[in-house]
Amino acid sequence: xxxxxxxxxxIRCSSNGxxxxxxxxxVAQSLKERFPNKIITYYVIQPEWFKYIDGVNIKHYLKMEQxxxxxxxxxxxxxxxxWNKISRKQLxxxxxxxxxxxxxxxxxxxxxxxxxxxxxxxxYALWKDRNWNLDGWISLEQRLYKTYKNVxxxxxxxxxxxxxxxxxxxxxxxxxxxxxxxxxxxxxxxxGMAHIGGLYGIPTVAIINFFSHDQLFSHTDITTLENFNxxxxxxxxxxxxxxxxxxGIIKHQGxxxxxxxx
Numbered sequence: 552x553x554x555x556x557x558x559x560x561x562i563r564c565s566s567n568g569x570x571x572x573x574x575x576x577x578v579a580q581s582l583k584e585r586f587p588n589k590i591i592t593y594y595v596i597q598p599e600w601f602k603y604i605d606g607v608n609i610k611h612y613l614k615m616e617q618x619x620x621x622x623x624x625x626x627x628x629x630x631x632x633x634w635n636k637i638s639r640k641q642l643x644x645x646x647x648x649x650x651x652x653x654x655x656x657x658x659x660x661x662x663x664x665x666x667x668x669x670x671x672x673x674x675y676a677l678w679k680d681r682n683w684n685l686d687g688w689i690s691l692e693q694r695l696y697k698t699y700k701n702v703x704x705x706x707x708x709x710x711x712x713x714x715x716x717x718x719x720x721x722x723x724x725x726x727x728x729x730x731x732x733x734x735x736x737x738x739x740x741x742x743g744m745a746h747i748g749g750l751y752g753i754p755t756v757a758i759i760n761f762f763s764h765d766q767l768f769s770h771t772d773i774t775t776l777e778n779f780n781x782x783x784x785x786x787x788x789x790x791x792x793x794x795x796x797x798x799g800i801i802k803h804q805g806x807x808x809x810x811x812x813x
Contacts, residue, residue: 560586561619562647563594563612568677569743570639570767572597573750575622577640577654577770578647579607584655594619599724600747603732605658622646638769654770661732661751664798668735670695670791672704674712676742683740683758683779689714690784691738695791705730705744736795738787741767749773754798756790758782 560582564575572595579593583606592608594615595601601609622643637645640654672695674688688704692715695702704715705727712718722730728747731737737748741759748755749771757775759767764775774794776782 559590559592559617561592561594561615561617563615563619563621564596564623564643565612565621566623567596569597569600570741570746571623571643572600573743573746574640574643574654576601576604576607576657576750578622578643578652580655580657581644581652582647583607585650585652592619597724600728600743602725602728603659603661603751605660607657620646638766640769656770657750659751661753664753665733666735667701668733669701669703669730670699670736670738670795671730671734671744672702672715673706673737673739673742673744674704674715675706675710676740678741681741681760683760683782685714687779687782687784687787691787692716694784694788698788698792699735699795701735703730736791736798738791745773754794756787756794758787 562575562579564572566572575595576593579591583591590608592610594610594612596612598609598611625642644652644654672688672692674685676682692702692704696716702717704712704718706712706718706720708720710720712720731747731753732751734753737744737753737755739745739748739757741757741762745755745757749768755773757768757773758779759775759777760779763777768775774790776787776790
């Protein structure tokens, strides 16, 4: 079969959701491992988040030079039937019909785990029904500050973080990525930042609502707290402490930075 597959294999993710783009990266890595002699290019709308993926070319969606399989393009009736049966990464792998693929974690090159780094809190999600309550986040920041001191609450430029002791929202994507890569732990809703933390192997705790861990975060070491209407700030604090203690011996191996065009 390899002889009839073109030299260049191109896939894309038409979603602007960071989590969807991350899941597509697992498809790209699966293709690279299945066809190691092929050039794999993955087109996404926000390639900045994938700067440290190795072995797969990452390019901006608008720079697509030829046709590429859209891993996100699943008919709604099909998506609804199988959404609760397989993970999102498996769902996207199923779009590659000429060979059977299982999701593979992308190869990444990141700094050594920074046990002295900040704890990053991301209290906002794109989808409002995935936002854990704001009072919980405020209380969590206070609890974690008493334990670790170094806590930063991160929002986008249009998100209000003024109610937090140490909230920032005037930094761009590249700066946020560097913060994540040098953090002690990431705490997030079911949002793109949880997926980014898991992608790069950063200790990550995600507070999720109506989905399951396996659906959202398969093939990662993300720790989840589910059904957030019953979760307290102490529950999340204690889980973060557990994850950080478990991650104290984590070491990240640096390899070669990926080819990326923005």
